Amino acid sequence: MIEAQAVVEVALVAAARNGADGCIVLVDESSHADVRFALNTTTTNGVRRDRSVTVIALVATGRGLSPSVGVARRSGVVDVEQMVSAALTDARGAPPAEDAFTLVDGMGAARAGVGAAALAYGRAPVETDLSVLGGVLSGLSSAFRRAAAHEVVLAGFAEYGVSTLYLGSSTGVRLSYAQPTGSVNLVGRSRDGARSAWTGIGAERIGEISFGVLEDELWRRLAWAERSLSLDAGRYEVILPPSGVADLMGSLFFYGMGGQDAEDGRTVFSASGDGGTRTGERVSDVPFTLYSDPFEPGVECLPFVAVGSSDSESSVFDNALPLERVDWIKDGYLAHLRYHRAGAARSGVDVAPYIDNLILRAGDGVGGGVGGTVDEMVARTERGLLLTCLWYIREVDPATALLTGLTRDGVYVIEDGVVVGAANNFRFNESPVDLLARATEVGTSVRALGRELGEYLNRCIMPALRIPDFNMSSVSQAS
Numbered sequence: 001m002i003e004a005q006a007v008v009e010v011a012l013v014a015a016a017r018n019g020a021d022g023c024i025v026l027v028d029e030s031s032h033a034d035v036r037f038a039l040n041t042t043t044t045n046g047v048r049r050d051r052s053v054t055v056i057a058l059v060a061t062g063r064g065l066s067p068s069v070g071v072a073r074r075s076g077v078v079d080v081e082q083m084v085s086a087a088l089t090d091a092r093g094a095p096p097a098e099d100a101f102t103l104v105d106g107m108g109a110a111r112a113g114v115g116a117a118a119l120a121y122g123r124a125p126v127e128t129d130l131s132v133l134g135g136v137l138s139g140l141s142s143a144f145r146r147a148a149a150h151e152v153v154l155a156g157f158a159e160y161g162v163s164t165l166y167l168g169s170s171t172g173v174r175l176s177y178a179q180p181t182g183s184v185n186l187v188g189r190s191r192d193g194a195r196s197a198w199t200g201i202g203a204e205r206i207g208e209i210s211f212g213v214l215e216d217e218l219w220r221r222l223a224w225a226e227r228s229l230s231l232d233a234g235r236y237e238v239i240l241p242p243s244g245v246a247d248l249m250g251s252l253f254f255y256g257m258g259g260q261d262a263e264d265g266r267t268v269f270s271a272s273g274d275g276g277t278r279t280g281e282r283v284s285d286v287p288f289t290l291y292s293d294p295f296e297p298g299v300e301c302l303p304f305v306a307v308g309s310s311d312s313e314s315s316v317f318d319n320a321l322p323l324e325r326v327d328w329i330k331d332g333y334l335a336h337l338r339y340h341r342a343g344a345a346r347s348g349v350d351v352a353p354y355i356d357n358l359i360l361r362a363g364d365g366v367g368g369g370v371g372g373t374v375d376e377m378v379a380r381t382e383r384g385l386l387l388t389c390l391w392y393i394r395e396v397d398p399a400t401a402l403l404t405g406l407t408r409d410g411v412y413v414i415e416d417g418v419v420v421g422a423a424n425n426f427r428f429n430e431s432p433v434d435l436l437a438r439a440t441e442v443g444t445s446v447r448a449l450g451r452e453l454g455e456y457l458n459r460c461i462m463p464a465l466r467i468p469d470f471n472m473s474s475v476s477q478a479s
Helices: 004-017 081-094 106-111 115-122 130-148 212-222 243-254 259-263 339-348 374-378 432-438
Strands: 024-038 042-061 070-076 151-169 173-191 198-205 234-239 289-292 326-332 360-361 384-388 390-397 402-407 411-415 418-422 427-429 446-448 460-462 465-476
Touching: 004 081, 004 151, 024 130, 042 081, 070 427, 081 411, 106 130, 106 326, 106 360, 115 465, 130 151, 130 173, 130 212, 130 259, 198 212, 198 326, 198 446, 234 243, 234 374, 243 360, 243 390, 243 432, 326 446, 339 460, 360 402, 374 418, 427 432, 432 465
Parallel strands: 234 384, 360 460
Antiparallel strands: 024 042, 024 151, 042 070, 151 173, 173 198, 234 465, 289 326, 289 360, 384 411, 390 402, 402 427, 411 418, 427 465, 446 460
8 A cells, every 4th residue: 555645645636636626635544453352261362454544525616605525435445536536526416515614724733733743744654563462461361360260251352553644635734643542341250140340441551551450450349249239229329430430421522512412402501592502501519620632641632633524513624623622611610512613603602623532620529528549439438339330321311411321240339438249230310410410529530441432432531429319220130
C-alpha cells in the first residue's frame, strides 16, 4: 500500500481535477495486538494492521446555497481515484448541507493548538506487536495454575492498539495524531458457577498495568462470594466503584449531551416549553464537574475534530477544528451541550464538539465523607451493597435519562464496614442525572474502565459514589 500521506495528496489532487469545491481526506492506520483466554488457557493471540480511508467531497449547489456533501469510505487497499469519483457522485445528488460552515484553514489550525499534530504529519504510523502484552502473558501463566488449583476458571482478554490518523484538506490542513489504547479484562468463575468476579482497567501505556494487582483483586472478590446471601428487590445504599460510574456517566455522555436533541425536546436536558435547554440550571447540590479535555494527563486524546460524516452534534465541515477542555457540568450546573459550529451559530451558544475522554470530579470527601478509596468508603458503611460491575445497560426514557441494566459478576453485601458475602443479581432502573443529584459521598477520582462501555470510551477518570437509595427494580437470574 502507498503511504497514508500519499493517499491524502492523490485524493486532494483528483478532487480538484474533477470539479470538487472542497475536499477532506481521513486515513486511519491502526495496529492492534491482543490475547484472549478462557478455561485457564489462551485461546487466540495475534497482531493485525488495518487502514480505513474516508474521502469527503464538497460541491457548490448555486448562488446563496450551502454546498452539498458526498462521502466515500473504504478499508484496506483502495482505488483512491474511484473513491473521489464516488464521493463526487454522492455530493452531486445530495441537497445543500444544513451544517455547512467554512472549512478549517491549515495555518489557522496549526496556530490554534495543534502544532504538534501538524509536525507529526510527515511521520510513519506507529506500529505495535505482541511484545507490549508480555507482562500480561507472563502473569497469565502462573494465574492459570493458581486458578486450576482452586477450582476456578479464568477468562478475558488484553488488548493494545495504536490508531494513527492522517487528515488533509483542500484548505491546506495536514495533521496527524497517534492514539494508543489498551485494556485488560479479567473474569474468574468457580467451576460450579456459584461464584464469579470481574476486574478491568484501561491504559494508554499497557506496560503500566499490573496484572498481579488485577488478579489479587479478583481473588479477594471471589473470597467474598464464598458466602451467598439472598436479597429482595428494593432500594439499597450502594457504593458504586469508578468502573460502574464510568458506565453510567458514559451512557449520559453518549445519549444525553446533544444540544440539538435537547432543543428538540428529546433529552433530559430539554427545557420545558418550546425549544430551550437546561443549560445554566443546577443538576446537583454536590459541586460535580463533568468534563472532557484532550490534554488531561493520563487520558490524552485526539486534539482536533476528525469525523467522516455529519449528524446533529458533529459536522464534516469542522474537521481539523482544534479541541480544548469543555465542562459539560460545572460545579453542579449544566454548562455545555454538544454542538458543531453551524448548530452553535444558529443557537447562539459555544461550539462544543465530541472529545474522546470523560472525567468526573467533585473534590474528595464531598457529602460528609473524607473521600478516598472504595475500601475506605466501604469501611464507613453500616449496611449496603458494593456494585462492582454493571451490564447490558440500555436507555429506557431519554426525557429523564432513565437507564436499565443488570448487575453481574459481583454484588457484595456490606455490614458494619465489612463485606460479608455476595448477593444475587438484580435488574436496576436509574438515571445518571438523578444519581449525581442524590449522591451523598464522593471518593477520589481515578482511571476507570467501564465493563460495558469501556470498549467505546476507554479514557475515563471517575470517583466512587455513595448512593443512599439505588433502585434495584427486580431480582435477576442472570449469572
